[in-house]
Amino acid sequence: MSTDDTQHETVYEPRPDIQRPAVLLAGIARDIWTSRGLAWRLFLRNLRGQYRQTLLGLLWAFLPPLANTAIWIFLRKQGVFQLEAQPGVSDVVYILTGMILWQAFIDALQMPQARINENRGMVSKLNFPRESLLMEGLGDVMFNFAIRALLLVPAFWWYEVPLSSTILLFPVLALLLVLLGFALGLILFPIGSLYQDVGRLITLVLPFWMILTPIIYVLPETAQHSWLVWANPAAPLLMCARDMVLSQSIVWSTPAIVYGVLTLPLVVWGLLVFRISMPILVERMTA
Amino acid sequence: MEQRPVLRVNQVWKKYCRNLKRSMWYGLRDLAKHTLGIHRPQPLRDALRPGEFYAVREADFELPEGQCIGLIGPNGAGKSTMLKMINGLIRPDSGSISIRGRTGALIELGTGFNPILSGRENVYINGAVLGMKKRDVDHLFDDIVGFAELEHVIDDPIRTYSSGMRIRLGYAVAAHLRPQLLIMDEVLAVGDVGFRMKCFQHLRTLVQQGVSIILVTHAVGLLPRVATRVILFEKGRITFDGDVQPGIARYEECLAVRNQQSPAVVSTSELNHPRLVAAQTLNAAGLPQRDFQTGDSLRLRLTIESPGQLTDQRLIVNLGTANTDTVASISNAYLNRTIEWQPGQNQIELTIEKLPFLVGGFAFDISLYGPQLDDFHERRMGQGAFRIIGPSIDTSGYGICGLVALPHHWD
Numbered sequence: 272m273s274t275d276d277t278q279h280e281t282v283y284e285p286r287p288d289i290q291r292p293a294v295l296l297a298g299i300a301r302d303i304w305t306s307r308g309l310a311w312r313l314f315l316r317n318l319r320g321q322y323r324q325t326l327l328g329l330l331w332a333f334l335p336p337l338a339n340t341a342i343w344i345f346l347r348k349q350g351v352f353q354l355e356a357q358p359g360v361s362d363v364v365y366i367l368t369g370m371i372l373w374q375a376f377i378d379a380l381q382m383p384q385a386r387i388n389e390n391r392g393m394v395s396k397l398n399f400p401r402e403s404l405l406m407e408g409l410g411d412v413m414f415n416f417a418i419r420a421l422l423l424v425p426a427f428w429w430y431e432v433p434l435s436s437t438i439l440l441f442p443v444l445a446l447l448l449v450l451l452g453f454a455l456g457l458i459l460f461p462i463g464s465l466y467q468d469v470g471r472l473i474t475l476v477l478p479f480w481m482i483l484t485p486i487i488y489v490l491p492e493t494a495q496h497s498w499l500v501w502a503n504p505a506a507p508l509l510m511c512a513r514d515m516v517l518s519q520s521i522v523w524s525t526p527a528i529v530y531g532v533l534t535l536p537l538v539v540w541g542l543l544v545f546r547i548s549m550p551i552l553v554e555r556m557t558a
Numbered sequence: 559m560e561q562r563p564v565l566r567v568n569q570v571w572k573k574y575c576r577n578l579k580r581s582m583w584y585g586l587r588d589l590a591k592h593t594l595g596i597h598r599p600q601p602l603r604d605a606l607r608p609g610e611f612y613a614v615r616e617a618d619f620e621l622p623e624g625q626c627i628g629l630i631g632p633n634g635a636g637k638s639t640m641l642k643m644i645n646g647l648i649r650p651d652s653g654s655i656s657i658r659g660r661t662g663a664l665i666e667l668g669t670g671f672n673p674i675l676s677g678r679e680n681v682y683i684n685g686a687v688l689g690m691k692k693r694d695v696d697h698l699f700d701d702i703v704g705f706a707e708l709e710h711v712i713d714d715p716i717r718t719y720s721s722g723m724r725i726r727l728g729y730a731v732a733a734h735l736r737p738q739l740l741i742m743d744e745v746l747a748v749g750d751v752g753f754r755m756k757c758f759q760h761l762r763t764l765v766q767q768g769v770s771i772i773l774v775t776h777a778v779g780l781l782p783r784v785a786t787r788v789i790l791f792e793k794g795r796i797t798f799d800g801d802v803q804p805g806i807a808r809y810e811e812c813l814a815v816r817n818q819q820s821p822a823v824v825s826t827s828e829l830n831h832p833r834l835v836a837a838q839t840l841n842a843a844g845l846p847q848r849d850f851q852t853g854d855s856l857r858l859r860l861t862i863e864s865p866g867q868l869t870d871q872r873l874i875v876n877l878g879t880a881n882t883d884t885v886a887s888i889s890n891a892y893l894n895r896t897i898e899w900q901p902g903q904n905q906i907e908l909t910i911e912k913l914p915f916l917v918g919g920f921a922f923d924i925s926l927y928g929p930q931l932d933d934f935h936e937r938r939m940g941q942g943a944f945r946i947i948g949p950s951i952d953t954s955g956y957g958i959c960g961l962v963a964l965p966h967h968w969d
Binding site: 308323461 | 659
């Protein structure tokens with residue numbers, strides 16, 4: 272143990288940490304860095320523990336988007352609704368791509384709350400870098416996304432979807448989409464921890480939100496800039512990411528650029544909110 | 559060179575709210591204030607919102623290097639809140655806490671264990687949660703498993719372990735941290751006797767190496783084995799800070815009084831009956847005193863107010879402790895002492911010769927009766943509380959301990 276370690280002084284006082292944002296940010300960065308080993312351990316722990324008691328194992332990662340896609344394809348085949356997918360692109364590939372992206376977004380959105388709830392005992396009793404739980408959660412969301420994205424490989428091959436170099440931007444945009452969901456999840460997390468209404472509201476809203484997001488239908492050109500797109504954080508990046516794989520050319524839209532640029536500042540803000548709220552929430556957790 | 563204390567608790571206050579709905583609402587407001595940075599500490603007397611009270615008031619103490627203190631007190635006295643603040647889980651509402659060096663916590667051993675994974679995997683996870691790097695754990699792994707005595711099952715899933723085995727593993731991991739300050743909450747009374755002894759031995763070694771320890775426990779009998787100082791919390795305040803044995807005696811006295819306090823008075827429905835108005839303990843010389851040594855004589859002076867002249871009265875004195883019911887009951891009838899109350903105040907003294915009790919806290923129940931079996935006047939609980947503060951007891955198996963000192967010899 273270094274002398275620095277033994278002489279390091281920690282002071283706890285009532286003054287809000289946000290009054291020293293530089294110290295706060297440095298603390299977050301340091302904890303994320305020092306807890307990377309812990310995050311990795313927790314990630315492996317969950318991965319190993321998650322499917323050990325199931326018969327179908329990893330198949331459970333694939334099933335939700337597959338089932339969702341199957342239902343919509345079935346409905347469309349029955350003529351319940353019409354889908355005019357892009358020329359040369361199969362409906363299956365179109366819906367499946369959207370579903371996988373949507374799933375990653377809502378996984379990331381719900382992750383911070385879920386992680387803290389699962390580890391309530393540890394969080395309320397031990398002082399460890401809580402950011403490690405978030406890093407582990409992000410890893411989990413991205414791992415699941417990657418596995419599901421593998422579904423696209425046989426789908427593309429079967430439906431003979433033409434590929435272009437813009438597909439290389441797909442992971443970048445998907446990552447931005449996940450980070451955006453994560454940031455929103457972080458910002459909702461403190462209120463959601465105090466009031467379960469938030470969690471219930473999200474569950475209630477999710478199906479409508481999915482319908483409002485152009486996953487099972489194609490948004491007409493004229494609606495590309497409608498307020499419905501602007502007001503739906505999931506839509507712009509999701510649409511843009513899908514265009515990158517399914518369209519032959521890069522189709523940037525203004526909302527996607529704006530949301531893309533806003534994502535990182537939002538993540539930083541979310542991490543600040545998370546850090547500041549932790550002691551206050553722990554106090555109320557035991558109440 | 560004067561060493562800075564490892565822990566400095568400076569005039570700390572902490573609010574608490576038991577009402578769930580209010581607590582959530584206050585939490586939301588605190589969140590908003592802290593996120594916007596507009597929180598201003600208020601003067602303490604105005605700071606309480608409806609439904610709130612101070613769980614910790616004006617706590618102020620220091621912990622030097624290589625000292626082990628026991629934090630004791632009745633339930634809800636503020637010990638655990640204090641510990642949470644020291645552990646950095648919650649913030650003080652006023653005052654400050656400064657800690658030099660690394661803090662380790664032994665609270666709910668094995669928190670974060672995953673039952674499906676093996677003991678080996680869990681040692682690494684638990685170590686990482688407690689702040690150890692992988693190579694630290696690699697280095698200490700054999701020591702940890704050896705300490706827990708689980709070499710033969712370390713590769714089995716934790717869910718096949720007994721609760722005792724889990725606790726041993728949890729302790730072993732946490733015990734191999736090398737903190738400057740170690741915080742322990744109610745983890746002393748766990749495991750089987752053999753392992754507990756090993757823990758005490760281990761804690762003593764840590765203290766000798768200069769580690770400072772704070773331990774919260776209700777099993778105060780175990781404290782003298784490791785602690786060199788006791789801090790007693792009552793209703794959020796520190797009411798005692800000093801040597802272990804007098805501290806334990808103070809704590810048990812306060813428990814003894816609380817035990818006997820519900821209800822504090824039982825009396826007959828008659829309006830005019832004699833009443834006990836004061837009870838005081840005195841030493842052999844007749845001076846008021848509350849701290850005694852085993853073997854001292856104690857005089858209990860009772861002041862009784864009577865509405866008129868009453869003859870052939872009875873007085874029953876029960877002595878109780880924190881952990882037991884009545885341990886001794888004395889009626890004046892036993893030694894044929896007759897009692898007659900005069901109108902107004904009467905005084906009577908009961909002398910107990912050679913108190914046989916060992917370190918602890920004690921209190922009396924006093925009952926007043928008339929001549930007949932059912933002539934009950936009143937009973938008052940938790941009166942004339944006193945403490946035995948010495949000589950020292952020994953709970954490590956090299957002396958005497960328990961409730962009383964039995965006169966004995968070996969042949």
